[in-house]
Structure formats: C-alpha cells, structure tokens
Amino acid sequence: MTSAYAKPTSTEPASPDAASPVPTSPAPSSDGPGTAWAIAGTGLVTSVGADTGEVFEALCAARTGLGELRAFDTTRLRTRHAFEIGDRPGPDTPLLATEWLCRAVAEAARDAGLTEDLSDVPVLVGTGLRELRSVELAWLGRASFDLVDLHFGRALRERFGACDTHTFAGACSASLYTLALAADLLTADRADTVVVAAADTITASMYGLLDRVQTATPRAVRPFDRDRQGQLLGDGAAALVLRRNGPGHAVLRSVGLHCDARHVTAPDVEGIVTTLRQAHERAGIGPDDVNLVCAQGTGTLVNDAAEAEALARVFAPCGDDGGPLVTAVEAMTGHTSGCSGLLGTVIAVESLRTGRVPPTVGLRDPIGPASVLRFTTEGPLVAPELTTAQVNAFGFGGLNAAAIVGKAA
Amino acid sequence: MASEKWTGTPPGTPPGTPPGTPPGTATAMVTGTGVVLPGAKDAADLLAPEPLEAVGRVGPERLPSGRGARKKDRATLLALAAAALALTDAGLLDDEGLCVPGDTVGTVVSSNLGNLDTVCRVVESLSRDGTAGVSALDLPNASSNVIASSVAIRFGLRGANFTLCNGATSGLDAVGWAALAVETGRVTRVLVIGVEPANAVVERLAGGDAPVRLLDGSGAVVLESSASVRARGRGARATVARYTRRRDLTTAVGVATDGGARVGLWLPPQGETRAERAPAGLGEFGDVCDLGRTLPSASGALGVLQCAAATAWLADPGRRHNAAPTALAAAGGGATDDAAAAVLLTTA
The missing domain is CATH 3.40.47.10 (Thiolase/Chalcone synthase)
Structure with missing residues (x-):
C-alpha cells in the first residue's frame, strides 16, 4: 500500500505475549467493522x-x-x-x-x-x-x-x-x-x-x-442536572x-471525528449525532450494541443539553430502558479540557475490565432530554455484562469526537 | 535505521490509483496553494533567491474585513486569507462557496504562537482588573484550536479538524498528518494551513530583550486523494511521497530519501542548519529554496510554506530543467529543537 508517513522502525518491541493476541484485523482499511x-x-x-x-x-x-x-x-x-x-x-x-x-x-x-x-x-x-x-x-x-x-x-x-x-x-x-x-x-x-x-x-x-x-x-x-451551574x-x-496485537485490557474499535463548522464555542446537536453515528458505523455496530456511555457532561447549560439530546436521539431505537448505561465523572475530576476524552477512554477500559461503573455524582434531577437516559446515579454500579463502551468528547468550534471501546477477548 | 521499512510511493510512480481502490491506498496530491506574506503573492514568489520584503506585516487589504472579521485574532485572519486562496486555486471554492460537500474536506492548522497574544493580554487584564477586565469575545481565542475552527466555519469544512502546535517541525508535521488522513480515507481533501502572527507579545516572549524578527504571514496547501483528483478532472501539482520525524536532520533526510533518492529541490530548515551545511546522506541536489535566508523565523508556518514552494517548483518544468522531479523539505534539527522532520514531494 502507499503511505507517505514513514514507519518509525522495523525493530518494534515484540509483543509481550504473541501467543494470545486479541482479535485484530490487519486489513489496511479504515478502522472498519472488525478492527480492534x-x-x-x-x-x-x-x-x-x-x-x-x-x-x-x-x-x-x-x-x-x-x-x-x-x-x-x-x-x-x-x-x-x-x-x-x-x-x-x-x-x-x-x-x-x-x-x-x-x-x-x-x-x-x-x-x-x-x-x-x-x-x-x-x-x-x-x-x-x-x-x-x-x-x-x-x-x-x-x-x-x-x-x-x-x-x-x-x-x-x-x-x-x-x-x-x-x-x-x-x-x-x-x-x-x-x-x-x-x-x-x-x-x-x-x-x-x-x-x-x-x-x-x-x-x-x-x-x-x-x-x-x-x-x-x-x-x-x-x-x-436541572440545577447545574456551569463547568469547573x-x-x-x-x-x-x-x-496492533494483544494482550490488552480492552480494544479500541473506532473513533469518529467531525466538525460542526457552525460556531466557535456553541455545540450543535446535529453535529454530535453525526459524530456518534459515524463512530458506530466505523466500528460496525448499532446503538443496540453499546451498553455503556462515558459522557462528557461538563455541567454547562448548553453543552449538557446538546449532548443529552444527541444521546437520546442516537439511542432512541433501543426503546425505553433499552439504552446504554450513562456515566459522567466531571463532578469528581472537573473538566480536564483536552484531556477529558482520554480520561473517559481509560475509565471505559477500566469499567469493561472490572465490570464496575463510576456513579454520575451531582445528578439528582435530569434535564428533559436526559430523562430517557439510564444514568448510573447510584454507584459504583456492578455491570459484569458490559461489552461495548462509547466515549464522548466535544470541543470548542464544534470539534466532535466519539470512541468505541470493546471488552478484551 | 539499517532495515528501515518504507511503505511510501516511490518517486516516479504513475499518478493516481486504479478505480475501485479500497480506502487506505489513496495517494495525497497537492491541488492548490495559497501564500499570504509581505513581499509574496503566491507560492512561486517563495522560490526567489533574494530575501523577500517580508519584514513587517501583511497589509490589511489582503485580510478579510467586515463584521465577521472583527472578533478574530490576527493569526485567524491570516489563515482565512491563505485558506481562500488555496481553496480557490484548487477549484474547490468559487463565488457561491464550497464546490464539494463540506464533510469531505478536513482542516489541519499548524501554529505555535497563534493565540499567545490573546492569552497574555487576558491574563494581564485579569491580574489588573479581575473578571470585569476581560471580554467574553476572547473566550474562543484562548483555545489554541481557534484558527482551524474559524476556517472550518467560514468555508463550511466539516471533515476532521485539528491543530498541530509542534515546534519547528510543526508545518511539515501538519502536512504529514493531512496526507495520512487522505491516505486512510478519513477525508477526501484536507486544507493545510501554516500561520504565525507577528506582534509585541510573541516578539517579547521569543526574544526577551533582544529584538527578534518573526514572520507575519500564512501559507496553505490543499491535499486531495488521487481518486478525487481524477474524478474532478483537475490536474494535481505534486504528490506527497514521504513524511518522517526523527531525532536529527541526517536521519530524517535519510529516511525521507530512502537512503539516497535524488533530490531536485532542497528546502533546508531555518535556523542553525543552513543550506550550505546540507546533511550527510542528502547527496547531490539540483536547486535550493532556503527560506531561512529569505524569510524571518517562520516557526509553525515554515513547513507549509516549504511545501507550497516545492509544489510551485515541481509544477513548473521550466524551472526544473534536468533536475530530479523531487523536492525535499526539512525543518527542525537545531540545538534547541526536539527533532527534525522531512517531507518528500514528487511531481504529480
């Protein structure tokens, strides 16, 4: 295949345990169905x-x-x-x-x-x-x-x-x-x-x-929460x-990227929905397959409303009580800016690995569009059946991203 | 680096890829350039051997004006100007706007010093007057991605949008990542912009008491998949063949030239490593475009300007004469740089 970016080296460290690789797809397509x-x-x-x-x-x-x-x-x-x-x-x-x-x-x-x-x-x-x-x-x-x-x-x-x-x-x-x-x-x-x-x-x-x-x-x-005051x-x-090869604590199945191109700070529901669906499509899954969402949940008025509405729309096909668990940790960590998406990813990895999900601290009375989402308000929640997690991160300028993380085989 | 694996397009490979080629096998080609510098109106002007009159600032007549421009910082205005030139040059923008679906166009910006003026002005006001001293209009400008977002909003570019702030190599890194985004099929086209503003804040921070000459300007290149170039029926000007970032200049040049490909045009780094000290392993080269001699310190804009210049050279057989149809741009590798990067371009 052609590729302008030269590989760092041909003497990569060997896989620590090549005998039990996680399922991977070496096919040089984008992170499509089956890639992990x-x-x-x-x-x-x-x-x-x-x-x-x-x-x-x-x-x-x-x-x-x-x-x-x-x-x-x-x-x-x-x-x-x-x-x-x-x-x-x-x-x-x-x-x-x-x-x-x-x-x-x-x-x-x-x-x-x-x-x-x-x-x-x-x-x-x-x-x-x-x-x-x-x-x-x-x-x-x-x-x-x-x-x-x-x-x-x-x-x-x-x-x-x-x-x-x-x-x-x-x-x-x-x-x-x-x-x-x-x-x-x-x-x-x-x-x-x-x-x-x-x-x-x-x-x-x-x-x-x-x-x-x-x-x-x-x-x-x-x-x-209806009483949210903003982000910290x-x-x-x-x-x-x-x-490329395992073993791993979990597997990355896709990351969807999109830009609203609408406003330098305000979020856009359409753009977020597009991003989430792109992440699912690239992973070859549907909304039914996601059973945990690590939401961004900054606690700001407009961002939480937009994120909740987008989640409600994307997971609407799952029906009442059929959607994924949703957790948001910024009441405990604050908004860590550019770090927040990777922090969410590591939390997703740990949740898939341990079957435990952190509670959404600070949430008592969900805003309208969030009322259909299944939040982990009591915690920690023990959910050993988790297989697929979605991680959200949205930035100024409508820079939207969502990752799909799967349980290790 | 004895057994370096190289997976790039060998120089001389026929342009384009066959119809039906799966994602991940596209080649990134340059289909447009734009340059906004004092003393330079287009990419070919960068090939002049004499120093450009690039001291001072880009004139207001070359920057966007009007209501939409009022709240923008200088780096954003410079970037918007270069973006319009490059998109138009690539045939992607006309009087009615973008000519292709916005989802197919990504935006990659390189800038190291872009929003430092806003950050420093705001922190000074805060320490003097507290919250009352700052304006809400500065909020987007306090985030380093404001240039790329503003460009995306202005032209409706909805593909992946990211910003490299990666030091001396940043512009070449941006071109490398943009090429990867095209090659993997994440986007069909990418607008790559390198921009740095000259202002009192960055001059003081960069130079302390000693006056420094910093570039005020921007450059842009449009990269596009070979399939899209063919489908649109437009000619490409150059092909991005290789990108690498290594510990030093010699290693980067060695990897980018695959240990000895002939280089028709050598675009050396700015700073301590000059053209006359071409790194070992470069071999003979036909021509030189030394932006270290002709421009002030260009920081994050350098690599994009180099690729624009290289494109102008590659697309002009009259300039190339009998030189090899390749151009090698390198950046970084100086005493305080963390690494060196190189991009090899070939004719389309």
Whole structure:
C-alpha cells in the first residue's frame, strides 16, 4: 500500500505475549467493522488520584477532587473552585502539564510492558491548553519559560528518548482526535505500537474567561442536572498504549471525528449525532450494541443539553430502558479540557475490565432530554455484562469526537 | 535505521490509483496553494533567491474585513486569507462557496504562537482588573484550536479538524498528518494551513530583550486523494511521497530519501542548519529554496510554506530543467529543537 508517513522502525518491541493476541484485523482499511487495536496499558493523573487504579477507585467511591483554587489568586474573580492535582509544589510553577504528562506516559508504558525507552514509538499528545500556563507566568514576570517547551516534544525526548512526538491542540476533544490519529497510524501499517497521551493544567486566562462568560459561579459540577451551574476546570493527564496485537485490557474499535463548522464555542446537536453515528458505523455496530456511555457532561447549560439530546436521539431505537448505561465523572475530576476524552477512554477500559461503573455524582434531577437516559446515579454500579463502551468528547468550534471501546477477548 | 521499512510511493510512480481502490491506498496530491506574506503573492514568489520584503506585516487589504472579521485574532485572519486562496486555486471554492460537500474536506492548522497574544493580554487584564477586565469575545481565542475552527466555519469544512502546535517541525508535521488522513480515507481533501502572527507579545516572549524578527504571514496547501483528483478532472501539482520525524536532520533526510533518492529541490530548515551545511546522506541536489535566508523565523508556518514552494517548483518544468522531479523539505534539527522532520514531494 502507499503511505507517505514513514514507519518509525522495523525493530518494534515484540509483543509481550504473541501467543494470545486479541482479535485484530490487519486489513489496511479504515478502522472498519472488525478492527480492534489492543489497549495494552493506561496511565492517569488527576485531582482524585496519581495512577489509573487510584483514580478509578476514587471515582467508583464517588470521591471528588473539588477544592478552592490554589494555583493563582482568585480574589478578583467570582468563581473560586477547581479540581487541582494535589501535589502541586505551590502556586505558579511552570511546566506542570509536562510533568503530569510524563507521569501518565510512564505509567502506561510500564503497564503495557514497555521500557521507558520510547525512541521507536510515536507519542501523540492531545491538549487544550498546551503549556499556556507557563506562558502566562512568563508574561507576568513570575517565571522564565522557553517557548520551545510550549509543546511537549523536548520533555518527551529527554525523559523517554521519544522523537516521533506530536502535540495536537484541539480544545476539549483534543485527546480523542489524537486517539483517532493513532488508530490511523496502525491502520496504515506505519506503526505497531503508539502512545496516545493528553495533559492539561488550568490556565488563568481560560479560568477567568469562563468566569466572565458563565452566568452563575459554580461551586460544584452537576452533569445533566436541572440545577447545574456551569463547568469547573480540572488538571489532568492521561495516556494509553495502543498496539496492533494483544494482550490488552480492552480494544479500541473506532473513533469518529467531525466538525460542526457552525460556531466557535456553541455545540450543535446535529453535529454530535453525526459524530456518534459515524463512530458506530466505523466500528460496525448499532446503538443496540453499546451498553455503556462515558459522557462528557461538563455541567454547562448548553453543552449538557446538546449532548443529552444527541444521546437520546442516537439511542432512541433501543426503546425505553433499552439504552446504554450513562456515566459522567466531571463532578469528581472537573473538566480536564483536552484531556477529558482520554480520561473517559481509560475509565471505559477500566469499567469493561472490572465490570464496575463510576456513579454520575451531582445528578439528582435530569434535564428533559436526559430523562430517557439510564444514568448510573447510584454507584459504583456492578455491570459484569458490559461489552461495548462509547466515549464522548466535544470541543470548542464544534470539534466532535466519539470512541468505541470493546471488552478484551 | 539499517532495515528501515518504507511503505511510501516511490518517486516516479504513475499518478493516481486504479478505480475501485479500497480506502487506505489513496495517494495525497497537492491541488492548490495559497501564500499570504509581505513581499509574496503566491507560492512561486517563495522560490526567489533574494530575501523577500517580508519584514513587517501583511497589509490589511489582503485580510478579510467586515463584521465577521472583527472578533478574530490576527493569526485567524491570516489563515482565512491563505485558506481562500488555496481553496480557490484548487477549484474547490468559487463565488457561491464550497464546490464539494463540506464533510469531505478536513482542516489541519499548524501554529505555535497563534493565540499567545490573546492569552497574555487576558491574563494581564485579569491580574489588573479581575473578571470585569476581560471580554467574553476572547473566550474562543484562548483555545489554541481557534484558527482551524474559524476556517472550518467560514468555508463550511466539516471533515476532521485539528491543530498541530509542534515546534519547528510543526508545518511539515501538519502536512504529514493531512496526507495520512487522505491516505486512510478519513477525508477526501484536507486544507493545510501554516500561520504565525507577528506582534509585541510573541516578539517579547521569543526574544526577551533582544529584538527578534518573526514572520507575519500564512501559507496553505490543499491535499486531495488521487481518486478525487481524477474524478474532478483537475490536474494535481505534486504528490506527497514521504513524511518522517526523527531525532536529527541526517536521519530524517535519510529516511525521507530512502537512503539516497535524488533530490531536485532542497528546502533546508531555518535556523542553525543552513543550506550550505546540507546533511550527510542528502547527496547531490539540483536547486535550493532556503527560506531561512529569505524569510524571518517562520516557526509553525515554515513547513507549509516549504511545501507550497516545492509544489510551485515541481509544477513548473521550466524551472526544473534536468533536475530530479523531487523536492525535499526539512525543518527542525537545531540545538534547541526536539527533532527534525522531512517531507518528500514528487511531481504529480
């Protein structure tokens, strides 16, 4: 086949266990029906935990990372709350997103049985806000910062020897976009192993602008609830290792990508519906096959309404009580911007692997279109029969993405 | 890299792929270019050996104006201008709008410094005046994807839409990812834009006390699947044959040329690695387009401008004379860069 992107190397690390591969389809078509790439390792750093296990246990226990913001002064802002990663060395330190990213990548690599030498492995990073917090600190004269580190390449090279590294800035769906492109690399046979990662730290500019735009001053996040007040930002990093051959904790079956091309910030129900259906079609499944949705559920007025309506429409053929379970975790993690899609993906992987689903904390009285959805409001829910999960992430500019994750064979 | 697996189109491969070729076997071809720089009106102008008058800023007459333009940051305006030129050049845009379904066109933007002015202005206002000091209109501009979203909205491009902020190699990386999106069939066409704005914020952040010359401008190329080129009955100008990102320039060039393909046009990185120090393994090349000599530091715009220039060279047999029908663009590889990237283009 033809392909312009040169494969990183022909000396990829061997599969740790080639004897029991997960079902894969090496056919060089797009991630169509039957394709399933192994998710061989995961890593997470969020306000509720420092690795995948800690985060997932905390979410199942309904623990929240909510607190008063410490990274910068909020006395002249209306909003005061956020979900910050706890071991922040103090206020105003540059390169925190980079540090968390490296921790998540290291965990995912270790979990997948890779060494920390990633010199032959593409590393794709999705982010909403890059190292813009470091830029802010430099501009305010509070730290020195080299613009070379605005993207994550130099740190990934120093820490992991990685050279085929790519920082994608794509609003709040950035990391699912990155996941899609990683799948495309496998599809085009240009890599056998890809690290997909995401990192975001709260910037004062984004926090302040949301404070300006949101009518209310939320002190908590209430996804899909009638009393939701808006979103609160959170710090986060996530990573996973995607491989051609197993074993894996779960498999990636498809990622659908679409752009509304309607508005720079507002969501569009039609665009979201198109994206979800594209993800199903690419995975060769119908709405009936999905039994878990990791919704984005930011707790904003318009986004939750649009997401709920789109979910209700896409899963309407499943009938009353026939649709998938829906969970949304941002009441516990906050909105981790470009990281949120990959965080949702790792949660889906853990739910499929363990049969447990985190509760949708903060949801008491669902908004109209959400009333037909089956939320996990009590939790953690034990659902060992789960086979197929859908992960949603929607970003500014109508950058919509949805991933389909399947249980490992 | 002794046993490098290379799966690309060998130079000289006949253009296009047979009808009925399944997804994943398409070739990405360049069907349009657009350049918005002081001193350059189109891609061919980039081939001039003398420095362009690219100091200073693009004039307002070349940028979109009117109500829709008012809330846009400078990088977005520069990108919109290059987008219109490239889409029109590719025959995808006319007075009535986009000529193909919007779902078939993706958007890939490369910019490192694009929204730094907004971010810094907002954080300064916040620290001085709190929430009351900032405007809601800045919200979209605080997110680094604003350029690509705004372009998609303006022209109705509904395919995959993403932004590379990947340092010195970012523009070539954008071309590489756009080619992949075409090759895997994710989209039929991709508008690739490289853009950087010059303003006081980025000049101070990039240079500290020392004045730096930064590019103010944009470039765009349209990549399209060979099947679509054939179906639309338009000629393509060039083919994206290879893309790679490696630890250093020598390795990247070696992989992109498959260890010795002849290069007709060499487009070296800007910065420390100059044309006269062509990396080992490049071999003889026919012609040079050294944007490091003719343009200020172009950062994320560089790779796209290089590919636009390479396309103009490849599409003009009069320029090529007897040189090999290949152009190799490279970026990064300097002391502070994390890697080097290279794109090999061939004639269509």
